[in-house]
Amino acid sequence: MIAVLIVIAVVAALLLVAGGTLLVSRRAKRQIPPVTGSGIVGVARPEPELEAGPPEPELEAGPPEPELEAGPPRIASRIGKARGLLAGYLRAVRARSSLDAAVWDGLEEALLRADVGMATTDALLADLRERARKGELAGPEEVLVALKDDMVSALGSVGDTGLSMADSGAVTVWLFVGVNGVGKTTSIGKIAQAQSDAGRSVLLAAGDTFRAAASEQLAAWAERAGVEVVRGAEGGDPSAVVYDAVQRAAARGNDLVLADTAGRLHTKVNLIEELKKIRRVADREPGRVTEVLLVLDATTGQNGLTQARQFTDAVGVTGVVLTKLDGTAKGGIVVAIQRELGLPVKLVGIGEGQRDLVRFDAAEFVEALLG
Numbered sequence: 211m212i213a214v215l216i217v218i219a220v221v222a223a224l225l226l227v228a229g230g231t232l233l234v235s236r237r238a239k240r241q242i243p244p245v246t247g248s249g250i251v252g253v254a255r256p257e258p259e260l261e262a263g264p265p266e267p268e269l270e271a272g273p274p275e276p277e278l279e280a281g282p283p284r285i286a287s288r289i290g291k292a293r294g295l296l297a298g299y300l301r302a303v304r305a306r307s308s309l310d311a312a313v314w315d316g317l318e319e320a321l322l323r324a325d326v327g328m329a330t331t332d333a334l335l336a337d338l339r340e341r342a343r344k345g346e347l348a349g350p351e352e353v354l355v356a357l358k359d360d361m362v363s364a365l366g367s368v369g370d371t372g373l374s375m376a377d378s379g380a381v382t383v384w385l386f387v388g389v390n391g392v393g394k395t396t397s398i399g400k401i402a403q404a405q406s407d408a409g410r411s412v413l414l415a416a417g418d419t420f421r422a423a424a425s426e427q428l429a430a431w432a433e434r435a436g437v438e439v440v441r442g443a444e445g446g447d448p449s450a451v452v453y454d455a456v457q458r459a460a461a462r463g464n465d466l467v468l469a470d471t472a473g474r475l476h477t478k479v480n481l482i483e484e485l486k487k488i489r490r491v492a493d494r495e496p497g498r499v500t501e502v503l504l505v506l507d508a509t510t511g512q513n514g515l516t517q518a519r520q521f522t523d524a525v526g527v528t529g530v531v532l533t534k535l536d537g538t539a540k541g542g543i544v545v546a547i548q549r550e551l552g553l554p555v556k557l558v559g560i561g562e563g564q565r566d567l568v569r570f571d572a573a574e575f576v577e578a579l580l581g
């Protein structure tokens with residue numbers, strides 16, 4: 211009887227220990243913080259040590275994270291639609307035994323379908339045809355390799371993808387502009403997270419005062435990222451909100467203000483006037499606007515270019531944040547933006563999650579698209 215009791219006690223103890231170990235290892239797994247911002251948001255200054263940043267928010271706090279991904283998501287894993295569209299054309303091109311008309315037609319159609327745009331497609335193909343005519347490119351495979359190289363250099367020729375900071379002593383302001391629904395507020399939320407992970411002290415300015423929900427949405431992102439937000443009254447003066455945010459940042463010693471704006475009035479002159487004013491006010495000491503980021507929605511393809519032109523000249527855009535690249539076959543729009551607007555795409559949005567915004571890398575992107 212005693213022997214039986216002893217056996218039962220030993221088994222129970224073993225079960226307890228095993229259960230405990232399992233729990234601990236589960237918890238440990240859940241608490242492993244995702245690898246922070248290395249692929250996100252480039253900066254001109256060296257990155258501070260990760261340890262300097264605020265503590266990682268609990269995973270539960272953010273929007274759903276894609277599973278099975280350690281580090282920041284790679285572009286290739288998210289632009290399946292664009293890859294899929296091109297893959298069919300490229301297979302057919304590769305299958306040709308010589309550089310016949312079908313090769314050129316196939317390439318042209320592929321690029322146009324991917325929304326690279328007529329002008330850019332023509333320019334890319336004219337160069338390749340000329341090189342083929344001179345005998346520099348022998349077959350379809352060589353043409354494809356040359357096309358990739360040309361795309362990478364076209365993408366790299368319009369400037370740096372880094373995001374710059376003001377000299378110390380000033381408060382850096384990054385201003386986000388673009389029409390309604392393109393992803394300004396969401397991108398600010400993601401950047402706030404990445405920048406505070408990188409050790410910066412970030413403050414958000416809810417410059418979209420058009421409706422209360424806009425600043426509430428920004429406040430929700432601020433909370434997730436563990437940063438503060440300065441809000442104004444609904445319908446209030448957005449410049450005043452941005453001004454207050456810069457003052458507050460200076461007083462509190464924040465390095466970086468991310469300023470949201472409204473995008474609703476884009477057909478009227480006064481949105482542009484409003485943005486110019488916000489920019490002027492944000493640039494007053496101690497504020498310094500070092501980036502004006504035009505947010506464009508990749509799913510609108512070529513239409514986005516028309517929008518972009520309305521903003522670029524007026525507010526001195528320094529770069530593009532291209533969102534929703536995960537939801538479109540029109541990935542070629544990246545090439546059109548850089549070539550036709552002469553603006554670098556600095557960041558790309560590849561999902562709705564907190565870490566789904568990555569620094570744009572031309573070689574990685576072209577390989578993901580055509581590889």
Ligand SMILES: Nc1nc2c(ncn2[C@@H]2O[C@H](COP(=O)(O)OP(=O)(O)O)[C@@H](O)[C@H]2O)c(=O)[nH]1
Binds near residue numbers: 391533
């Ligand atoms: N799939 C996907 N959705 C995005 C991305 N960026 C933003 N969105 C969604 O686009 C919608 C509009 O975004 P919002 O930030 O409110 O746009 P805003 O009006 O320019 O501030 C929201 O539902 C976002 O979740 C992205 O990169 N990928």
Ligand SMILES: [Mg+2]
Binds near residue numbers: 418424
């Ligand atoms: Mg918004």
